[in-house]
Amino acid sequence: MDQSNRPQSGNNDISEIQTIQSTRSCVCIRSKFTWIIFTIVVIASITIPTTIILTKKKNVAETNSTTIMMATTGRESIALMLTTTTTGPSTTTTTGPSTTTTTGPPTTTEAGLISLKSTAGVVYGVHDTRISHDSRAAQSGPGIVEYPKEEPPAHACDGDTSTKYLNFAPCLYSENSIQCGLHTGFYLELKGNASLVTRLQICTADDFPARDPLTVSLEGSNHSGSNLTLGSSWTLIYNGSSGLEDDPGRRTCGIIQLINNSIQYTSYRFLVSSKRSSESSVQYSELKLFEY
Ligand SMILES: *[C@@H]1O[C@H](CO)[C@@H](O)[C@H](O)[C@H]1NC(C)=O
Ligand SMILES: *[C@@H]1O[C@H](CO)[C@@H](O)[C@H](O)[C@H]1NC(C)=O
Numbered sequence: 331m332d333q334s335n336r337p338q339s340g341n342n343d344i345s346e347i348q349t350i351q352s353t354r355s356c357v358c359i360r361s362k363f364t365w366i367i368f369t370i371v372v373i374a375s376i377t378i379p380t381t382i383i384l385t386k387k388k389n390v391a392e393t394n395s396t397t398i399m400m401a402t403t404g405r406e407s408i409a410l411m412l413t414t415t416t417t418g419p420s421t422t423t424t425t426g427p428s429t430t431t432t433t434g435p436p437t438t439t440e441a442g443l444i445s446l447k448s449t450a451g452v453v454y455g456v457h458d459t460r461i462s463h464d465s466r467a468a469q470s471g472p473g474i475v476e477y478p479k480e481e482p483p484a485h486a487c488d489g490d491t492s493t494k495y496l497n498f499a500p501c502l503y504s505e506n507s508i509q510c511g512l513h514t515g516f517y518l519e520l521k522g523n524a525s526l527v528t529r530l531q532i533c534t535a536d537d538f539p540a541r542d543p544l545t546v547s548l549e550g551s552n553h554s555g556s557n558l559t560l561g562s563s564w565t566l567i568y569n570g571s572s573g574l575e576d577d578p579g580r581r582t583c584g585i586i587q588l589i590n591n592s593i594q595y596t597s598y599r600f601l602v603s604s605k606r607s608s609e610s611s612v613q614y615s616e617l618k619l620f621e622y
């Protein structure tokens with residue numbers, strides 16, 4: 331900054347001597363000018379690394395750019411605006427090439443993610459089902475106690491945040507209440523070996539934040555087949571926050587919840603006990619379980 335000021339001060343020497351008393355406004359303009367240069371340098375130092383990060387990693391970049399933007403808001407609104415504009419184009423360029431989903435491959439890089447591939451590929455939807463109580467099977471269809479055929483429970487276990495599981499029970503699809511979709515969920519028998527679940531994460535669906543689960547439970551069992559409908563088959567592993575209190579956005583995974591668990595199970599039952607606000611149903615794109 332010193333260097334950039336030097337030639338100017340040389341040119342302004344005479345006028346400065348002449349109008350020493352009336353230079354307040356002049357100095358003011360100059361300090362404004364240096365302030366603008368400083369701002370540009372600050373903006374450049376923020377936007378260039380941000381753009382590099384964004385083009386490198388899509389999902390990570392979204393969270394990180396948000397962090398940077400939030401850090402910048404406190405300092406100056408211009409920098410914030412410019413950071414926002416850079417995230418726009420680079421996000422579009424990164425989503426462009428990956429044609430399959432907007433959020434990219436969700437499973438490949440996640441350490442400890444348990445495969446939710448199920449025995450015979452079946453995921454059992456349930457409704458009106460409470461922790462340690464018997465499961466009541468949910469039917470597919472548009473009416474009461476049912477889920478849409480195109481939005482089955484298996485969609486919560488497919489590793490794809492562009493598909494979702496939606497359940498209206500005990501409501502009709504036309505109803506709108508805080509109760510709709512509560513005490514629904516699903517269970518499955520893992521195709522692989524028993525797993526030790528120590529973390530849980532839920533990802534939002536494509537629309538209606540009001541339908542996001544807020545409190546959930548996870549139970550484990552080593553039983554199989556029809557015994558899994560019995561409440562006595564299940565042991566409670568987790569009962570608490572979904573990690574979605576602060577809406578992370580659509581088709582986005584919430585905060586990972588830690589689970590104090592030291593027992594392996596071969597089957598899991600997931601239930602939703604509350605949602606964000608009044609809507610026709612509960613919905614989510616993914617349940618993710620991790621083993622370390
Ligand atoms: C599953 O468990 C069996 C025996 O308990 C073991 O032989 C096998 O390697 C395990 N498979 C995987 C994928 O861990
Ligand atoms: C179901 O549970 C009962 C009692 O615990 C047990 O005797 C039976 O073998 C179980 N059946 C299966 C298929 O696991």
Ligand SMILES: *[C@@H]1O[C@H](CO)[C@@H](O)[C@H](O)[C@H]1NC(C)=O
Pocket residue numbers: 461545566569570603
């Ligand atoms: C599960 O947590 C809810 C609060 O979210 C609580 O009301 C309920 O009693 C808990 N159930 C069990 C079985 O711990």
Ligand SMILES: *[C@@H]1O[C@H](CO)[C@@H](O)[C@H](O)[C@H]1NC(C)=O
Pocket residue numbers: 590591
């Ligand atoms: C975790 O569970 C064990 C056994 O149930 C218990 O002794 C321990 O206090 C728990 N730890 C926490 C942090 O809740």
Ligand SMILES: *[C@@H]1O[C@H](CO)[C@@H](O)[C@H](O)[C@H]1NC(C)=O
Pocket residue numbers: 524552593594595596
């Ligand atoms: C369930 O099976 C796993 C693996 O065989 C075992 O480690 C675990 O202790 C069993 N859980 C219970 C509650 O028996």
Ligand SMILES: CC(=O)N[C@H]1CO[C@H](CO)[C@@H](O)[C@@H]1O
Pocket residue numbers: 390393394397
């Ligand atoms: C600087 C910063 O916030 N880095 C974070 C970027 O996002 C990853 C994954 O969410 C975090 O692990 C980093 O700490």
